[in-house]
Amino acid sequence: MRKPVDIVLGLQWGDEGKGKIVDVIAPQYDIIARFQGGPNAGHTIEFNHQKYILHTIPSGIFHEKVTCVIGNGVVIDLITLQQEIEKLVSLGIPVQKRLIISNKAHLILPTHKALDSAYEQAKGEQKIGSTLRGISPTYQDKIGRNGLRTGDILLPDFKERYNAVVEHHSRILEQYGYDISTLSERHKTFFDAVYFIKQFDIQDTAIYLNEAIQQGRKILAEGAQGSLLDVDFGSYPYVTSSNTTAAGACTGLGLAPNTIGEVYGVFKAYCTRVGSGPFPTELDNELGEHIRTKGNEFGATTGRKRRIGWLDIPALNYAIMLSGVTQLVQTKADVLSNLDEIQICVGYLYQGKKISYLPYNLQDKIIPEYISVPGWKQDISQCQNVKDLPDAFIHFIDTITKYLTIPVQYISVGPDRNQILRY
Numbered sequence: 001m002r003k004p005v006d007i008v009l010g011l012q013w014g015d016e017g018k019g020k021i022v023d024v025i026a027p028q029y030d031i032i033a034r035f036q037g038g039p040n041a042g043h044t045i046e047f048n049h050q051k052y053i054l055h056t057i058p059s060g061i062f063h064e065k066v067t068c069v070i071g072n073g074v075v076i077d078l079i080t081l082q083q084e085i086e087k088l089v090s091l092g093i094p095v096q097k098r099l100i101i102s103n104k105a106h107l108i109l110p111t112h113k114a115l116d117s118a119y120e121q122a123k124g125e126q127k128i129g130s131t132l133r134g135i136s137p138t139y140q141d142k143i144g145r146n147g148l149r150t151g152d153i154l155l156p157d158f159k160e161r162y163n164a165v166v167e168h169h170s171r172i173l174e175q176y177g178y179d180i181s182t183l184s185e186r187h188k189t190f191f192d193a194v195y196f197i198k199q200f201d202i203q204d205t206a207i208y209l210n211e212a213i214q215q216g217r218k219i220l221a222e223g224a225q226g227s228l229l230d231v232d233f234g235s236y237p238y239v240t241s242s243n244t245t246a247a248g249a250c251t252g253l254g255l256a257p258n259t260i261g262e263v264y265g266v267f268k269a270y271c272t273r274v275g276s277g278p279f280p281t282e283l284d285n286e287l288g289e290h291i292r293t294k295g296n297e298f299g300a301t302t303g304r305k306r307r308i309g310w311l312d313i314p315a316l317n318y319a320i321m322l323s324g325v326t327q328l329v330q331t332k333a334d335v336l337s338n339l340d341e342i343q344i345c346v347g348y349l350y351q352g353k354k355i356s357y358l359p360y361n362l363q364d365k366i367i368p369e370y371i372s373v374p375g376w377k378q379d380i381s382q383c384q385n386v387k388d389l390p391d392a393f394i395h396f397i398d399t400i401t402k403y404l405t406i407p408v409q410y411i412s413v414g415p416d417r418n419q420i421l422r423y
Contacts, residue, residue, distance in 0.1 A: 003261030004213045007249050010226035011319035013235075013273040015297070015306060016266040017331035017412060019043025022059035022222050024417050025264075030217040032060030033069035033209065035252030036242040037224030038108060038138070039080040040131040042299060046415040052091075056081050058222050061088060061098060069205050072104035073242065073252020075138040076150060078193035085196075101197070102205040103151030106142045108134040109162070110186035111169035118176040130275070131302050139241035141165070150202055153194050206254025213259060221249040227265075227319035235362050238277025246323035265325035267316055269333040269396075272306040274299050278362040281309035281345045295335035310370065312345045313403045314356050320405055328404070329420075331412040333393065339375035342396060346371055346403050373399050381414040386421055397423065 006029075010016040023045045026032055039055040045062065046052070054061070056076060058068040070076065085095045112134030119137070120130045130136060141147035148165055152158050166187070170180045209219060227233070229240040230248075242248060246263050249255065270291060273279050283291070288308035291297070297306035320328070336342055347356045349367040359366065376392035383389050389411075401407045412420045 009223035014226035026060035032058040038075040041224035077108040271309040
């Protein structure tokens, strides 16, 4: 019997193309629900020769019959959310009719962004590579039981609650030498956004989603960032502040584990990473620059250059294991077209031993063990069927499959929602 909830998540360091996959399969579902992260995410969707970037709103918003839910595990910047909504409304998308916001989602305040900047600057050469969107300080306040939630904006004493948190943050910022007087305009903009968001459907989405399951409705849980950035299982401390694996969908939406069915794991034909942190297969050279340019590997949220590397099978298998992935989706293979040779990392040499897993201390030197396959000299972005794909590409996929714990089921050969093939 098919379970009522499926999940889409990333299996690398983010930017795998999750938004596109959610958009492609969205018509199969009644509800699309974001379960973690915040506006540090940038989910890019492309159709009808137009590109759309979503930061907080789920990637099913373009589908008329789909309800989109921002779950309790998400942290929300109301200013960014207002801007995102207004952009979509200008495109003719009736967001207010399609969007529900959890009253338990925590709020990113202007002082959270200031703290993010102050903390990152204080780290000096040990910087994490934060997007400076206030994500980490907001999750810190959530865990420290000092945060404000979306439901609080509906309370009569919200202003007093807000001022108390801001005063607490200001004392910390003064210790870092931050000029808090520069935040006055941001506070005003924040309350403008509060007034705007109050018009939307804010409710206990855990109750809403579980009632939807009882009614026989289908839910797709949408993750942000990637599994190797998970706060527990990623390349700590160079990680995000939430659980990006399948388990995060349960806590981030209020769903029981026994409701979960398919888990779609999305990965690129190569690897990318934004910010600091270990990256065993990194190509810090001319070839890496070529792939970056061809693949337009620049952050959808920050515009920063993404670091480029070859596909890492041990890291990928680790991510598959953590989330019990059942459907494997490869993206951006078209970017590797016309290379003479493609390398695939199938293991590591670590402390003089060959291993096929990610070691605990990722700061130690990890030497990737590669195999090589011939490249393909055909632009595969125009292929509309698997039989149209060149033999060298089929060999590439079959070689990957030999080393993976589950086979590749879907291949994306271009950015448009129509450029995906069942393998």
